[in-house]
Amino acid sequence: MLKKLLNISLSVIFSFSAFSCNRTPLELETSTITQETNNLEVQNISKQLVVRFKSKVNESFIENFANSINANVVNFSTRINTAVFGFSSNLEASQKINELSSNNLIDYAEPNYTYTNKYTVSDPKSKEQQGLAIAGLAKAWDITFGDPNIIIAVIDTGVDLKHPDLKNKLVPGYNVLTGGKTPPLDDNGHGTHAAGIAGAETNNKLGIAGTAPRCRIMPIKALDKVGNGNLFDVSLGIIWAVDHGARVLNLSLGGPNGKTLERAIQYALMKNVVVVAAMGNDGKNKKAYPAAFKGVISVGSIDFDKTRSSFSNYGDWISVVAPGSNILSTMPTYETTMTEFEKEKEYDYLDGTSMATPIVSGIVALMLSRNPNYTPAEVKSRLESTAIDLGKKGYDIEYGYGLVNAAKAVL
Numbered sequence: 001m002l003k004k005l006l007n008i009s010l011s012v013i014f015s016f017s018a019f020s021c022n023r024t025p026l027e028l029e030t031s032t033i034t035q036e037t038n039n040l041e042v043q044n045i046s047k048q049l050v051v052r053f054k055s056k057v058n059e060s061f062i063e064n065f066a067n068s069i070n071a072n073v074v075n076f077s078t079r080i081n082t083a084v085f086g087f088s089s090n091l092e093a094s095q096k097i098n099e100l101s102s103n104n105l106i107d108y109a110e111p112n113y114t115y116t117n118k119y120t121v122s123d124p125k126s127k128e129q130q131g132l133a134i135a136g137l138a139k140a141w142d143i144t145f146g147d148p149n150i151i152i153a154v155i156d157t158g159v160d161l162k163h164p165d166l167k168n169k170l171v172p173g174y175n176v177l178t179g180g181k182t183p184p185l186d187d188n189g190h191g192t193h194a195a196g197i198a199g200a201e202t203n204n205k206l207g208i209a210g211t212a213p214r215c216r217i218m219p220i221k222a223l224d225k226v227g228n229g230n231l232f233d234v235s236l237g238i239i240w241a242v243d244h245g246a247r248v249l250n251l252s253l254g255g256p257n258g259k260t261l262e263r264a265i266q267y268a269l270m271k272n273v274v275v276v277a278a279m280g281n282d283g284k285n286k287k288a289y290p291a292a293f294k295g296v297i298s299v300g301s302i303d304f305d306k307t308r309s310s311f312s313n314y315g316d317w318i319s320v321v322a323p324g325s326n327i328l329s330t331m332p333t334y335e336t337t338m339t340e341f342e343k344e345k346e347y348d349y350l351d352g353t354s355m356a357t358p359i360v361s362g363i364v365a366l367m368l369s370r371n372p373n374y375t376p377a378e379v380k381s382r383l384e385s386t387a388i389d390l391g392k393k394g395y396d397i398e399y400g401y402g403l404v405n406a407a408k409a410v411l
Helices: 002-006 059-068 093-101 130-134 137-143 190-199 231-243 259-270 337-341 353-370 376-385
Strands: 030-037 040-053 072-077 082-086 106-116 151-156 216-221 228-230 248-251 274-278 297-302 320-323 327-330 347-350
Touching (some): 040 259, 059 082, 082 231, 130 320, 151 353, 190 216, 190 347, 231 259, 259 274, 297 376, 353 376
Parallel strands (some): 151 216, 248 274, 274 297
Antiparallel strands (some): 106 228
């Protein structure tokens, strides 16, 4: 079944060079193509297509194939039989996709869609963390602080690897953008903020408390310094995290529906890894992926008065909600895109479903600490069934099953 799904090796250990060979990318400008995604235009990297081959391929084959279609190889992974091809001439995406899809060697072709984290509209600062209190963490911590063997992968802009509230909580991660040649250091700020919400060190008389105090964080850098990434890189980040021991994936990012991303999510779920993703910040009934994929725990945001945050997306795929407005967490201790002009270093507040999502990821980690044999489906079901009903009675498209209730979920 797994072979049919992804046609990839079951080996857990592989070399970084075999996993991904980075090439010099084309300029990452965005262009617009038309696709039936809630009647919205979606963004992709100009002149790039992602192609998945039906059979196992190697670097030589990919180079020869690129020459045959007058393209250059931007990136590839023999791990998932997939390559990103760049075209120097003007690209009529739909026409080229149809041409490639008719090739018997190819499983599918699609634009290299853009994914973004623009979902951000005894610890001395713990009293300022109202979001954790609303989600019932105080009572949950009476039951468990978490298990260090449960690892939350934060797939984002990276993490400040030396932040005093995070450095003792980190396991080795991966920088997808450099093929592992450099550490997954955060040059934006978003990833550090999400990591702190999920698992900042607690009872260290410093800063804030993390949702899952004893669980560990795996930093995966798949987004750049302005918070943007692409279909291929996000998918590789997911697979790397799964193959290196993550039990929870935190995806405070979103974009269009892509087959490559869907396969990566399915792979995670089949490997017993729970996927938690942000609903998005358009304040509309608008699908964003991976949140809208089946099996994913999709998280919306509420304000401290337990009403839907004005920015939070909604729809019939939403699972639960958590506080996402004015959330305090860790920020890089050095200058980044966020801290240079807009935000404070070390700690600051952000808003968004991006902030609600790591609260839920942390609660999921606490659940797995107590019940490590839970499947993703069982985690999702328990999280939803123990939620506090908000809005219209029963399930509704604004709040899903309601506000996460950490205290009951971890029992």
